[in-house]
Amino acid sequence: MSFSSLVSDIAYRNSERDDLRSQVSRTRSYASTTATAATSVSISGDISSQLHGGYSHPLARAWQAERQLTKSMLIYPLFISDQPDEEVLIPSLPNQYRRGINKVVPYLQTLVAKGLKSVILFGVPLGPNTKDALGTNADDPKGPVIRTIRLLRRTFPDLFIVADVCLCEYTSHGHCGILRDDGSLNNTLSVDRISDVALAYASAGAHCVAPSDMNDGRIRAIKLKLIEAGIAHQVVLMSYSAKFSGCLYGPFRDAAGSCPSFGDRKCYQLPPGGRGLARRAIVRDINEGADIIMVKPASQYLDIISDAKELGKDLPVAAYQVSGEFAMIHAAASAGVFDLRAMAEEATQGILRAGATIVVSYFTPDFLDWLSN
Numbered sequence: 001m002s003f004s005s006l007v008s009d010i011a012y013r014n015s016e017r018d019d020l021r022s023q024v025s026r027t028r029s030y031a032s033t034t035a036t037a038a039t040s041v042s043i044s045g046d047i048s049s050q051l052h053g054g055y056s057h058p059l060a061r062a063w064q065a066e067r068q069l070t071k072s073m074l075i076y077p078l079f080i081s082d083q084p085d086e087e088v089l090i091p092s093l094p095n096q097y098r099r100g101i102n103k104v105v106p107y108l109q110t111l112v113a114k115g116l117k118s119v120i121l122f123g124v125p126l127g128p129n130t131k132d133a134l135g136t137n138a139d140d141p142k143g144p145v146i147r148t149i150r151l152l153r154r155t156f157p158d159l160f161i162v163a164d165v166c167l168c169e170y171t172s173h174g175h176c177g178i179l180r181d182d183g184s185l186n187n188t189l190s191v192d193r194i195s196d197v198a199l200a201y202a203s204a205g206a207h208c209v210a211p212s213d214m215n216d217g218r219i220r221a222i223k224l225k226l227i228e229a230g231i232a233h234q235v236v237l238m239s240y241s242a243k244f245s246g247c248l249y250g251p252f253r254d255a256a257g258s259c260p261s262f263g264d265r266k267c268y269q270l271p272p273g274g275r276g277l278a279r280r281a282i283v284r285d286i287n288e289g290a291d292i293i294m295v296k297p298a299s300q301y302l303d304i305i306s307d308a309k310e311l312g313k314d315l316p317v318a319a320y321q322v323s324g325e326f327a328m329i330h331a332a333a334s335a336g337v338f339d340l341r342a343m344a345e346e347a348t349q350g351i352l353r354a355g356a357t358i359v360v361s362y363f364t365p366d367f368l369d370w371l372s373n
């Protein structure tokens, strides 16, 4: 190499390095304005494009998430029938059973030992004449929910008991409230009845009552009845605030026998496109005294979970990964689309990333096996 070509080569490399430096200083200007002057090591690339090192290790990958699933974030749904010795597989809900009160404790013993922290109870009346227009059996003191609340409080002192509050399992028409003659919901009568049911569950010992009916004003009505009864200080009021109508509740309705006998729930559950409406429902429930707000379903409504986190930034946000989401993941895994566990983890990660810190999920028993914390 001739002297002159060596000089021009050095000059070229210097100018290349200056280019790199100015790029680096541009991309790092947020960090320090003196970084360029202080840099003595030679930089061989654009630092802003070098991300792999930050997540090369499994632990470093875990650190990328704002929050990781823990056992205390999970609530497990249980279907309690009025047939004390029943234990029946629900065909459309893989590995999930409807159980009578005599079968619940032996089943939960194993799960509690594995770290189960919370359950949500749904009553399923199967006997003759157990349904009527007013959902009278919802707060029957000898009914499956109230008896199971008392039993679980006695048997598992550390288990957090949530009671879903609704009339649809107990009404002859299968709707979530009391109807007018024309078949529409009578909001005033429904709220009065639903708040009585919530009070009955709370008085029986439920740590948390969770109205899922979507009637207007039920959060306020329940809170007032809890205050009046002197137990508001010991009961969490978790509102299904943004509950969307759609086709993801089918397996649940099979399990609970709560399919409406006519019409649908579109006049009280939210339309799937209604983001603004969901925000208003969330704000309404926060103003009425909800302690936790819930979004349901979960994976199809991640933007709503994120809205809930923003609107209720000082409240815990729960997400219900519903029966249809669970059944879909199982069906796809059985068809070889993906691995069940990998998908269950990915779905949950999305729900947490959106802003939820509580997840109601039929995968809870699986996660108790999969999680170490």
Ligand SMILES: NCc1[nH]cc(CCC(=O)O)c1CC(=O)O
Pocket (backbone or CB within 6 Å): 164, 166, 168, 176, 212, 213, 248, 249, 250, 251, 252, 253, 258, 321, 322, 323, 324
């Ligand atoms: N109000 C009843 C109720 N409470 C929870 C669910 C859905 C849970 C699931 O699908 O897993 C439903 C079904 C519905 O509204 O029809």
Ligand SMILES: [Zn+2]
Pocket (backbone or CB within 6 Å): 166, 167, 168, 169, 175, 176, 212, 213
């Ligand atoms: Zn209902």
Ligand SMILES: [Zn+2]
Pocket (backbone or CB within 6 Å): 164, 165, 166, 211, 212, 213
């Ligand atoms: Zn319900």
